[in-house]
Amino acid sequence: MGKISEVKLYGTWSGSPSPTKRVEIALKLKGIPYEFIEEDLSKKSDMLLQYNPVHKKVPVLVHNGKPMAESHIILEYIDEHWKQAPRLLPEDPYERTKVRFWAKFYDQKFSYIKLVMSEGEEKTKAIAEFIENICILEEGFKRDFPGKSPFFHGENPGFLDLVMGSSACSYRVIEEIIGVKLIDPETHPLFYSWVTAMVNHSVVMKTLPTHEFMVNCIINYREKLLRSQK
Ligand SMILES: N[C@@H](CCC(=O)N[C@@H](CS)C(=O)NCC(=O)O)C(=O)O
Structure with missing residues (x-):
């Protein structure tokens, strides 16, 4: 039996428009269950600093323990890993x-x-x-x-x-x-x-x-x- 995916999204649940929302919408569109971990950006967690030591920003997606940062890159990963509809990027x-x-x-x-x-x-x-x-x-x-x-x-x-x-x-x-x-x-x-x-x-x-x-x-x-x- 295949390994069950563990998907964690580190993000900010603020009332402002934010790149975290891009990833949340993508996961929901594809029906991928995930755990949301809210970051306080005025007091960044050790996990966030460990997962995104370069930019120290959210969103960070952690898939089966593997972290990735930058919303464009995360969206591409989601589409390449979970190939089910809706596809996020065109075929061509x-x-x-x-x-x-x-x-x-x-x-x-x-x-x-x-x-x-x-x-x-x-x-x-x-x-x-x-x-x-x-x-x-x-x-x-x-x-x-x-x-x-x-x-x-x-x-x-x-x-x-x-x-x-x-x-x-x-x-x-x-x-x-x-x-x-x-x-x-x-x-x-x-x-x-x-x-x-x-x-x-x-x-x-x-x-x-x-x-x-x-x-x-x-x-x-x-x-x-x-x-x-x-
Ligand atoms: N280029 C990044 C931008 C991410 C970004 O600006 N995140 C903000 C929250 S909306 C952040 O973490 N800010 C914390 C900081 O700048 O210290 C992406 O697309 O993921």
């Missing part, structure tokens, strides 16, 4: 490059923390950059994923949906906190229909905290950070 190598390209672009360009934490001129600049990058994504969707709907991978969310969705699904939370509209269905129709499908997906809905909870958590986090800077 060229299609995979597109998905990886945009996932990297998203992580490099989008900072929700910057939007929430900045003020004055810096905030205006962060908002303009955010909207400019949404427009670049909109063009990218058209060029690289024509006819893919409602998700980049078709009927189920895949790698790029999870990388982007873990934070993009909270855009309304950010809009409410900063008092500025970021996503316009008229100007960003593809992004808008994609993000709406993500927000309404049953697994995503169950995994992400509610709107009110996130608003409170992010406001508290911002106040705590501002107090510590005084």
Whole structure:
């Protein structure tokens, strides 16, 4: 009989958009049972430091005692090890490059923390950059994923949906906190229909905290950070 898999996820259960959610959604989509271990990032556990000595960050997935870090790498591992549907990455190598390209672009360009934490001129600049990058994504969707709907991978969310969705699904939370509209269905129709499908997906809905909870958590986090800077 095959060995039963032991899967542990070290993550942060915060009310903020976080890469841990990408891994949680992937495990749930594939029906992989796992134990969630919550890390207090202000007091990192010895286990986390041992498992991720380079970056000292969550998420860390430990599969049968073998640790791995970095959410993109963990998602790829999950898809390669548990090959059951839904597949997270496309079969075709060229299609995979597109998905990886945009996932990297998203992580490099989008900072929700910057939007929430900045003020004055810096905030205006962060908002303009955010909207400019949404427009670049909109063009990218058209060029690289024509006819893919409602998700980049078709009927189920895949790698790029999870990388982007873990934070993009909270855009309304950010809009409410900063008092500025970021996503316009008229100007960003593809992004808008994609993000709406993500927000309404049953697994995503169950995994992400509610709107009110996130608003409170992010406001508290911002106040705590501002107090510590005084
Ligand atoms: N590139 C990493 C980013 C992970 C990350 O930023 N994790 C944050 C929590 S959302 C963290 O552990 N921060 C603790 C720290 O920076 O000390 C990934 O995709 O997994």
